[in-house]
Amino acid sequence: MSVIYDYHCHSTASDGTLSPTELVEAAAAAGVQQLALTDHDTLAGLPEAAAAARACGLSLLPGIEVSVAWSRREVHIVGLGMDIADPGLVALVAAQQQARVRRAETIGKRLDKVAGLAGSYGRAAALAGTDAPGRPWFARMLVAEGKVRDEEHAFNRFLKAGQSAYVSTPWIEMAEAVAVLRAAGGVAVVAHPVRYGLTRRKLRQLLTDFCEAGGQALEVAMPRLNEAQQALLRECLRDFPLHASGGSDFHTPAQKWLTLGRLPTLPEGARPVAELLRPDAALAA
Numbered sequence: 001m002s003v004i005y006d007y008h009c010h011s012t013a014s015d016g017t018l019s020p021t022e023l024v025e026a027a028a029a030a031g032v033q034q035l036a037l038t039d040h041d042t043l044a045g046l047p048e049a050a051a052a053a054r055a056c057g058l059s060l061l062p063g064i065e066v067s068v069a070w071s072r073r074e075v076h077i078v079g080l081g082m083d084i085a086d087p088g089l090v091a092l093v094a095a096q097q098q099a100r101v102r103r104a105e106t107i108g109k110r111l112d113k114v115a116g117l118a119g120s121y122g123r124a125a126a127l128a129g130t131d132a133p134g135r136p137w138f139a140r141m142l143v144a145e146g147k148v149r150d151e152e153h154a155f156n157r158f159l160k161a162g163q164s165a166y167v168s169t170p171w172i173e174m175a176e177a178v179a180v181l182r183a184a185g186g187v188a189v190v191a192h193p194v195r196y197g198l199t200r201r202k203l204r205q206l207l208t209d210f211c212e213a214g215g216q217a218l219e220v221a222m223p224r225l226n227e228a229q230q231a232l233l234r235e236c237l238r239d240f241p242l243h244a245s246g247g248s249d250f251h252t253p254a255q256k257w258l259t260l261g262r263l264p265t266l267p268e269g270a271r272p273v274a275e276l277l278r279p280d281a282a283l284a285a
């Protein structure tokens with residue numbers, strides 16, 4: 001019998017709306033047996049999630065979703081099964097958080113000007129409960145302040161690339177992030193590869209560079225993939241020495257179109273990423 005898993009999801013430790021405890025409980029209620037909490041550039045939610053997982057009888061893997069720079073683009077690399085006390089990983093997280101704070105402060109200053117608010121950064125930080133609120137928290141703040149209809153409107157009007165409050169961030173280079181994750185005993189995975197708007201040729205170049213850097217896996221089991229996307233990912237698994245991973249990228253119960261752990265089956269012949277995980281990787285079992 002195959003394990004019901006979800007190796008990509010988010011809590012209030014980054015930009016999700018459920019606390020780590022609530023997220024684990026929701027996963028357990030959905031029948032998930034092995035979960036990886038992969039908050040953006042932080043490990044802060046893992047201790048609480050591990051305690052909840054022990055109470056629920058669920059296996060919890062340490063995880064993270066690292067924002068990286070590749071070919072002048074932002075790409076996300078999921079790390080699975082790392083030693084969360086590894087000094088290199090701890091240093092990477094600290095640097096990423098500092099970059100996020102600086103970006104959030106700049107977003108706040110821009111929103112103060114263009115949205116007619118005062119203290120946008122402080123409002124978003126208070127809502128998020130962190131000094132490094134991501135763009136979804138600014139979107140929620142704008143909704144709460146009546147400046148936009150909904151979060152999608154907030155992104156389209158202010159926060160997405162090309163809009164007045166968008167701020168790019170000098171993220172760590174992809175190869176460096178992969179090296180840190182590998183050195184910490186983790187598995188490096190390209191997250192949601194079809195969401196970057198890459199052509200087939202550019203995606204293959206990304207995967208070439210990723211494999212050369214020591215990357216090991218590719219997310220291929222995700223909700224709402226169309227037939228062309230599925231075919232492209234099968235081709236990538238065939239042509240590159242990568243294991244297959246999967247996750248819902250769950251952020252909030254408002255995402256009515258997905259459920260934790262409800263993922264497509266891996267393509268025939270795919271090697272599951274679980275084969276690469278350290279036997280003692282789980283924080284709770």
